[in-house]
Amino acid sequence: xxxxxxxxxxxxxxxxxxxxxxxxxxxxxxxxxxxxxxxxxxxxxxxxxxxxxxxxxxxxxxxxxxxxxxxxxxxxxxxxxxxxxxxxxxxxxxxxxxxxxxxxxxxxxxxxxxxxxxxxxxxxxxxxxxxxxxxxxxxxxxxxxxxxxxxxxxxxxxxxxxxxxxxxxxxxxxxxxxxxxxxxxxxxxxxxxxxxxxxxxxxxxxxxxxxxxxxxxxxxxxxxxxxxxxxxxxxxxxxxxxxxxxxxxxxxxxxxxxxxxxxxxxxxxxxxxxxxxxxxxxxxxxxxxxxxxxxxxxxxxxx
Amino acid sequence: xxxxxxxxxxxxxxxxxxxxxxxxxxxxxxxxxxxxxxxxxxxxxxxxxxxxxxxxxxxxxxxxxxxxxxxxxxxxxxxxxxxxxxxxxxxxxxxxxxxxxxxxxxxxxxxxxxxxxxxxxxxxxxxxx
Numbered sequence: 001x002x003x004x005x006x007x008x009x010x011x012x013x014x015x016x017x018x019x020x021x022x023x024x025x026x027x028x029x030x031x032x033x034x035x036x037x038x039x040x041x042x043x044x045x046x047x048x049x050x051x052x053x054x055x056x057x058x059x060x061x062x063x064x065x066x067x068x069x070x071x072x073x074x075x076x077x078x079x080x081x082x083x084x085x086x087x088x089x090x091x092x093x094x095x096x097x098x099x100x101x102x103x104x105x106x107x108x109x110x111x112x113x114x115x116x117x118x119x120x121x122x123x124x125x126x127x128x129x130x131x132x133x134x135x136x137x138x139x140x141x142x143x144x145x146x147x148x149x150x151x152x153x154x155x156x157x158x159x160x161x162x163x164x165x166x167x168x169x170x171x172x173x174x175x176x177x178x179x180x181x182x183x184x185x186x187x188x189x190x191x192x193x194x195x196x197x198x199x200x201x202x203x204x205x206x207x208x209x210x211x212x213x214x215x216x217x218x219x220x221x222x223x224x225x226x227x228x229x230x231x232x233x234x235x236x237x238x239x240x241x242x243x244x245x246x247x248x249x250x251x252x253x254x255x256x257x258x259x260x261x262x263x264x265x266x267x268x269x270x271x272x273x274x275x276x277x278x279x280x281x282x283x284x285x286x287x288x289x290x291x292x293x294x295x296x297x298x299x300x301x302x303x
Numbered sequence: 304x305x306x307x308x309x310x311x312x313x314x315x316x317x318x319x320x321x322x323x324x325x326x327x328x329x330x331x332x333x334x335x336x337x338x339x340x341x342x343x344x345x346x347x348x349x350x351x352x353x354x355x356x357x358x359x360x361x362x363x364x365x366x367x368x369x370x371x372x373x374x375x376x377x378x379x380x381x382x383x384x385x386x387x388x389x390x391x392x393x394x395x396x397x398x399x400x401x402x403x404x405x406x407x408x409x410x411x412x413x414x415x416x417x418x419x420x421x422x423x424x425x426x427x428x429x430x431x432x
Contacts, residue, residue: 118375119375120375121375122370194375194378197375198325198327198375198378201327201328201375201376202327204327204328205327205328205329205332205352208328208329209329212329
């Protein structure tokens with residue numbers, strides 16, 4: 001690995017930034033690892049350094065990160081969202097596949113193949129609502145004009161203008177009522193299309209749920225199968241400082257009783273990673289970055 | 304599941320209309336679930352990917368927010384209270400009661416109705432309430 005930060009270059013399987021004035025955010029280092037290009041001179045990632053506003057560009061040259069890298073490579077004290085997911089990633093990095101693999105692939109293909117017709121019923125509803133209010137408005141106007149006409153006739157006032165206005169209003173009302181019928185039919189058609197779209201949506205939902213279940217079962221299976229190795233790694237790696245916080249891995253993923261960093265370290269040790277992992281500043285188990293790289297079986301950047 | 308400290312919304316019992324919201328994607332279903340959790344006072348009933356919301360502006364507001372976010376993956380319908388004595392012809396009520404009271408459980412309705420002067424299925428299907 002070659003790591004370049006602020007003009008300085010570090011080389012080797014273990015880079016220790018602790019004795020240096022550089023403290024980039026772990027996430028930034030991970031990003032740099034994943035963006036590793038032809039050399040450390042290519043496009044350093046420039047980001048603000050932990051809120052100080054000082055840009056610290058980091059570039060890393062290393063073997064490409066596998067798709068399991070992201071989930072495993074950041075070793076910190078924060079609890080992983082799912083220990084099983086972590087373990088499954090480690091197992092997959094070893095090339096292991098779950099029994100559910102084919103079902104998962106089939107479900108993904110089915111989902112991909114499902115086409116979602118784009119429907120939009122809101123425009124049709126809006127038109128119906130607008131025609132409704134036009135009709136109501138014009139009906140009121142016609143009623144008003146009829147009333148006026150009646151009153152004028154009773155008092156003997158001239159009615160020609162009012163008659164003309166009434167005739168216009170009646171014509172307008174008739175036209176708008178026709179438009180409304182058309183709008184309602186349009187909405188009807190749109191609704192029917194939408195219903196077909198929803199049928200497709202239900203199918204999609206069914207497939208998505210089945211896929212999520214299959215993925216969960218795959219993670220459970222892989223994490224079970226790799227657990228012995230994980231438990232051994234937990235016991236072999238250096239524990240946290242105080243004696244009473246020694247992690248107890250137990251026999252199965254649900255049994256793990258210990259701190260998050262120990263679990264993360266053990267998962268990395270089990271996994272096969274060729275791109276560097278990042279040890280956050282709070283992870284202080286190893287005498288040196290080299291010892292860490294040795295114990296974990298992966299290149300290490302210690303922050 | 305409801306916490307003990309949350310009161311059930313007694314003002315939204317059968318006599319009141321409700322908005323029916325149905326979701327058709329995982330994302331929409333999750334949003335609905337979160338909205339129902341946050342606004343329990345507007346939720347009359349929840350069924351997983353569907354819910355009955357109070358027919359107030361707030362209920363409409365929640366439904367519309369869901370549509371804004373998930374488009375046609377959200378279906379919103381307005382419902383009315385169903386009063387079978389007001390809304391349904393007596394012949395239909397009598398047919399339902401008589402059929403449920405039949406002696407032979409395996410008789411299909413079409414056969415049952417033909418022998419007894421009840422409306423046939425085709426007629427029932429063709430007439431709107």
